[in-house]
Amino acid sequence: xxxxxxxxxxxxxxxxxxxxxxxxxxxxxxxxxxxxxxxxxxxxxxxxxxxxxxxxxxxxxxxxxxxxxxxxxxxxxxxxxxxxxxxxxxxxxxxxxxxxxxxxxxxxxxxxxxxxxxxxxxxxxxxxxxxxxxxxxxxxxxxxxxxxxxxxxxxxxxxxxxxxxxxxxxxxxxxxxxxxxxxxxxxxxxxxxxxxxxxxxxxxxxxxxxxxxxxxxxxxxxxxxxxxxxxxxxxxxxxxxxxxxxxxxxxxxxxxxxxx
Amino acid sequence: xxxxxxxxxxxxxxxxxxxxxxxxxxxxxxxxxxxxxxxxxxxxxxxxxxxxxxxxxxxxxxxxxxxxxxxxxxxxxxxxxxxxxxxxxxxxxxxxxxxxxxxxxxxxxxxxxxxxxxxxxxxxxxxxxxxxxxxxxxxxxxxxxxxxxxxxxxxxxxxxxxxxxxxxxxxxxxxxxxxxxxxxxxxxxxxxxxxxxxxxxxxxxxxxxxxxxxxxxxxxxxxxxxxxxxxxxxxxxxxxxxxxxxxxxxxxxxxxxxxxxxxxxxxxxxxxxxxxxxxxxxxxxxxxxxxxxxxxxxxxxxxxxxxxxxxxxxxxxxxxxxxxxxxxxxxxxxxxxxxxxx
Numbered sequence: 001x002x003x004x005x006x007x008x009x010x011x012x013x014x015x016x017x018x019x020x021x022x023x024x025x026x027x028x029x030x031x032x033x034x035x036x037x038x039x040x041x042x043x044x045x046x047x048x049x050x051x052x053x054x055x056x057x058x059x060x061x062x063x064x065x066x067x068x069x070x071x072x073x074x075x076x077x078x079x080x081x082x083x084x085x086x087x088x089x090x091x092x093x094x095x096x097x098x099x100x101x102x103x104x105x106x107x108x109x110x111x112x113x114x115x116x117x118x119x120x121x122x123x124x125x126x127x128x129x130x131x132x133x134x135x136x137x138x139x140x141x142x143x144x145x146x147x148x149x150x151x152x153x154x155x156x157x158x159x160x161x162x163x164x165x166x167x168x169x170x171x172x173x174x175x176x177x178x179x180x181x182x183x184x185x186x187x188x189x190x191x192x193x194x195x196x197x198x199x200x201x202x203x204x205x206x207x208x209x210x211x212x213x214x215x216x217x218x219x220x221x222x223x224x225x226x227x228x229x230x231x232x233x234x235x236x237x238x239x240x241x242x243x244x245x246x247x248x249x250x251x252x253x254x255x256x257x258x259x260x
Numbered sequence: 261x262x263x264x265x266x267x268x269x270x271x272x273x274x275x276x277x278x279x280x281x282x283x284x285x286x287x288x289x290x291x292x293x294x295x296x297x298x299x300x301x302x303x304x305x306x307x308x309x310x311x312x313x314x315x316x317x318x319x320x321x322x323x324x325x326x327x328x329x330x331x332x333x334x335x336x337x338x339x340x341x342x343x344x345x346x347x348x349x350x351x352x353x354x355x356x357x358x359x360x361x362x363x364x365x366x367x368x369x370x371x372x373x374x375x376x377x378x379x380x381x382x383x384x385x386x387x388x389x390x391x392x393x394x395x396x397x398x399x400x401x402x403x404x405x406x407x408x409x410x411x412x413x414x415x416x417x418x419x420x421x422x423x424x425x426x427x428x429x430x431x432x433x434x435x436x437x438x439x440x441x442x443x444x445x446x447x448x449x450x451x452x453x454x455x456x457x458x459x460x461x462x463x464x465x466x467x468x469x470x471x472x473x474x475x476x477x478x479x480x481x482x483x484x485x486x487x488x489x490x491x492x493x494x495x496x497x498x499x500x501x502x503x504x505x506x507x508x509x510x511x512x513x514x515x516x517x518x519x520x521x522x523x524x525x526x527x528x529x530x531x532x533x534x535x536x537x538x539x540x541x542x543x544x545x546x547x548x549x550x551x552x553x554x555x556x557x558x559x560x561x562x563x564x565x566x567x568x569x570x571x572x573x574x575x576x577x578x579x580x581x582x583x584x585x586x587x588x589x590x591x592x593x594x595x596x597x598x599x600x601x602x
Binding site for chain 2: 057058059078079080083084088089091095096097098099100104107108109110111112114116118121122123124128131132135171172175
């Protein structure tokens with residue numbers, strides 16, 4: 001396979017392979033995501049898309065290969081370190097903090113920007129109060145963007161499914177990432193909500209100068225907003241290109257519809 | 261709250277505690293507090309410190325530690341040792357003896373700090389290897405740790421071995437018990453309501469998501485564990501130096517740890533007010549049921565167990581659940597009503 005262009009990509013993986021025992025979940029994956037890109041990662045069920053996200057965010061270590069973010073090797077780092085470098089993610093199976101309010105969920109993501117020590121918190125110093133106020137204000141501003149500000153005090157898990165997905169994106173954005181990984185953001189959304197989501201994703205990219213990689217099953221969403229799409233099947237890349245190139249690719253059609 | 265408002269509150273708190281302390285020690289005119297009741301109240305204060313500190317790791321961070329008695333023992337024996345062997349010279353630094361308020365207070369402070377530090381070091385040593393793991397491992401390691409501590413103490417004659425540390429000098433009083441209980445409540449509450457409290461709550465909620473938020477889960481688990489251990493050490497130091505209440509390895513086994521867990525479970529795990537409530541009720545209840553024993557020996561523990569079982573059946577989340585009862589809670593109904601009207 002021809003290696004992706006070097007240049008100044010924000011995220012680059014080189015021949016990343018992940019094996020679980022005898023199963024090769026991701027095989028020799030190479031991807032290059034340019035700054036400001038909207039990059040789609042698609043593939044049939046079990047193709048290894050979520051595994052790729054777990055590799056990029058340090059949940060798994062690659063068996064082979066390297067992952068570079070902004071020229072920095074990130075494989076081998078812990079997930080929290082990678083988040084601090086500027087990669088944030090959402091989860092396919094929503095992982096909100098169930099006992100917390102909507103607002104608190106977003107505020108947890110401000111923790112990594114906090115400068116205070118335990119002593120500040122215990123003594124209730126001016127820095128503690130300033131940071132607390134700041135975290136609250138920033139979290140509310142993000143909730144406003146996602147039209148969740150009126151639900152700030154509700155328990156996160158009491159929200160409807162689509163709102164929980166938006167809350168997860170708001171929470172990820174609160175870490176101030178440069179790269180946002182969205183794992184099936186449109187899952188469980190009706191066409192109207194999905195359409196709205198597409199608009200929001202594009203707007204976020206421009207507003208926050210983000211680079212976005214998304215895994216998605218909803219082809220309308222992927223083809224509608226991604227500039228580059230990479231298709232994987234059984235952990236292997238079978239095509240990379242623009243949405244229109246991908247839609248015509250015989251290998252992609254075969255992978256989705258089955259050979260025969 | 262700005263310092264200008266904190267300082268008067270602090271002074272007021274100390275004055276109130278000192279006044280109550282005087283009442284407990286010397287009575288008021290002819291009135292003397294029944295020493296039996298006084299003792300129960302002293303034990304309530306110590307148990308509040310134990311329960312609220314355990315709540316930090318078991319309730320807020322959601323890590324199941326069953327070795328609180330071990331940290332209590334480390335802190336308690338260290339503190340008591342410091343007073344027994346060096347107390348007189350420490351008191352002399354303040355120009356007094358262990359018999360006068362100034363000298364004994366300095367000895368109390370030094371011994372409690374020593375106990376807290378020793379327990380914190382023990383917490384660090386146990387926490388670093390075991391808190392990397394998830395789930396039940398911590399429970400097993402902490403249980404093992406507290407048993408090891410107990411067996412070591414049994415074999416050290418300098419601290420009394422199996423007979424208990426009966427050389428202890430009784431310098432613990434009402435003031436120190438409730439000053440430390442208040443300190444523990446404030447420390448745990450301020451952590452709980454801060455960004456660290458949210459970080460701990462994310463660990464309890466979902467460790468993978470917590471890491472994805474940039475939270476170093478191991479670091480915060482260890483930090484919470486160390487603070488919790490240090491406060492348990494303070495409780496141990498108070499307990500061991502209370503009049504006629506020597507530390508004894510037999511009373512610091514895992515049953516003691518379970519007792520503290522029952523306190524926070526009864527009150528509502530994760531709730532600080534719940535822990536205070538649980539500690540109070542479970543200190544009073546076995547004493548209140550003593551009357552039963554006079555008529556039917558042995559019935560006391562049966563009723564005690566039955567009450568706990570009924571509690572778990574009808575209110576498994578504990579009396580308070582995760583709620584806190586405080587000024588905010590009292591103000592809440594008014595605020596909510598105002599919000600709806602607006």
